[in-house]
Structure formats: C-alpha cells, structure tokens
Amino acid sequence: MAERSEEVKLLGMWASPFSRRIEIALTIKGVPYEFSEQDITNKSALLLQLNPVHKMIPVLVHHGKPISESLVILEYIDDTWQNNPILPQDPYEKAMARFWAKFIDEQICVAAMKVVGKTGEEKDAAVEATRDLLKFLEKELVGKDFFGGKNLGFVDIVATLIAFWVMRTEEIVGVKVVPVEIFPEIHRWVKNLLANDVIKKCIPPEDEHLRYIKDRMVKLIIKPA
Structure with a gap:
C-alpha cells in the first residue's frame, strides 16, 4: 500500500543531483511525497534540526524519522518500498x-x-x-x-x-x-x-x-x- 503523502517528506533543492536522485527513486516506487525546497546558502532551522551532522540536503523524513545522505536514502527507499526494486537482488x-x-x-x-x-x-x-x-x-x-x-x-x-x-x-x-x-x-x-x-x-x-x-x-x- 502506498504511503500517504504527509508521511513522506523530502528536503531538497531543485538543482541538486543528490536531491534529484531521491525524487527519481520515489517516482519509480510510486511513493507520494511532500517536497520542501531548501536554500543551501541560507539553511533553514528545519534542515539543521533534521541533519545536524552534515547540515546538507537531501533529507528524507518518513513517519517523522529523518534519513540523510543520498546513497543511504536510496537504499532505505528500496528496503521500505519493495516494488520496482532499484538494487539488484543477487x-x-x-x-x-x-x-x-x-x-x-x-x-x-x-x-x-x-x-x-x-x-x-x-x-x-x-x-x-x-x-x-x-x-x-x-x-x-x-x-x-x-x-x-x-x-x-x-x-x-x-x-x-x-x-x-x-x-x-x-x-x-x-x-x-x-x-x-x-x-x-x-x-x-x-x-x-x-x-x-x-x-x-x-x-x-x-x-x-x-x-x-x-x-x-x-x-x-x-x-x-
């Protein structure tokens, strides 16, 4: 069953290749999500709160829990929504x-x-x-x-x-x-x-x-x- 859009939020930036990766994966999976555009030159309090270690986008928030780093997020998406796998099974x-x-x-x-x-x-x-x-x-x-x-x-x-x-x-x-x-x-x-x-x-x-x-x-x- 697809998640409701309010349960999946992506803090990203439209021109970032790392942010766009997450959009591609969520689209492949058919997962609705809320996109929050971030100004990387003037970081929001929300971004700093959700990613205090690297203070960078992208950040995926799922059921209120933040996940950072694009490669980590991609694997999380593949593990969570197992339809249309993006990683090989072997x-x-x-x-x-x-x-x-x-x-x-x-x-x-x-x-x-x-x-x-x-x-x-x-x-x-x-x-x-x-x-x-x-x-x-x-x-x-x-x-x-x-x-x-x-x-x-x-x-x-x-x-x-x-x-x-x-x-x-x-x-x-x-x-x-x-x-x-x-x-x-x-x-x-x-x-x-x-x-x-x-x-x-x-x-x-x-x-x-x-x-x-x-x-x-x-x-x-x-x-x-």
Whole structure:
C-alpha cells in the first residue's frame, strides 16, 4: 500500500543531483511525497534540526524519522518500498552496484569538480583525471542499456550526476569532459535515460538549470577580495 503523502517528506533543492536522485527513486516506487525546497546558502532551522551532522540536503523524513545522505536514502527507499526494486537482488550484483555508486560519488564527482575554475595545465590535468575514471564506467556499459542491464537501477540513478550535471556543464567550463569519440557507450546510455519517462519527469529543465549552474560557478570562481 502506498504511503500517504504527509508521511513522506523530502528536503531538497531543485538543482541538486543528490536531491534529484531521491525524487527519481520515489517516482519509480510510486511513493507520494511532500517536497520542501531548501536554500543551501541560507539553511533553514528545519534542515539543521533534521541533519545536524552534515547540515546538507537531501533529507528524507518518513513517519517523522529523518534519513540523510543520498546513497543511504536510496537504499532505505528500496528496503521500505519493495516494488520496482532499484538494487539488484543477487548479493554479488548488489555489492557491485554499491561499489560503483561510491566510485561515482567519491572519485568521479570529486575529480570533475576540480575542472571548475582551473585554467591551462591544471584544467587539462583535471579533465584527464576525470576521463581516466569515466573509462571504467564506459567499460561497464558495453552491451547494456543501463548499468544494471535492461532496466533503470541504482547505479543509473546515482550516475545521473554525470549525465545531467557534468555533461551539461561542458560548454560552461569550456571543454568536452565526456567527448562522444572517447565515451560512445556513456553517450548511448544518456540517450536511453532521456527516453525514460521517470528520468524525463525528474531531471531539472535544461535552460534554467544551466543558468543556475553558471551563476554558481561565477560565485565560486570570483570571490570578494
């Protein structure tokens, strides 16, 4: 039985890849929820109360109990609403899905962020480091529609960070971090994502999203003296 919307609340931010992950998972599961938009530059008392450790979004509140960290929340959602599973059922495949999800967040995301604000040789080195990591995902996609096979799953949800944040910002940062000639499988996978109704519903509108990212990058790069 689906939960009533007032029993599930998501504190998130419309342009955050980590927040959007949770929206994708809840939509796949068919779980109604209340969305609470948060200003990450002026954190609300509610956010600080519900996530006092990291003080960050997303936070999922279920029956009044808060859960933080997007990967933890995704697993909680999959355990709580067991229809349309997003994690593999096989223990080994589940472990590998967790491995790749951590790899994306802890290595690819970190490397890609270093491209922003760099110039010259430093930017070139950051791009190459990111590409070297992405090559592992490129191999994982050979012969598959999605990372888990035929259906959208846990790693795909996590990797939307690459498809709709890293790749969308290439024009803004002035370099093709994920060129199609090096990463044809990733580009094919992105096309599969864009054909998925849940993804189309849950990703940010591109023009508005790019304006927001560009504004954020300017603020990060040009700091007051």
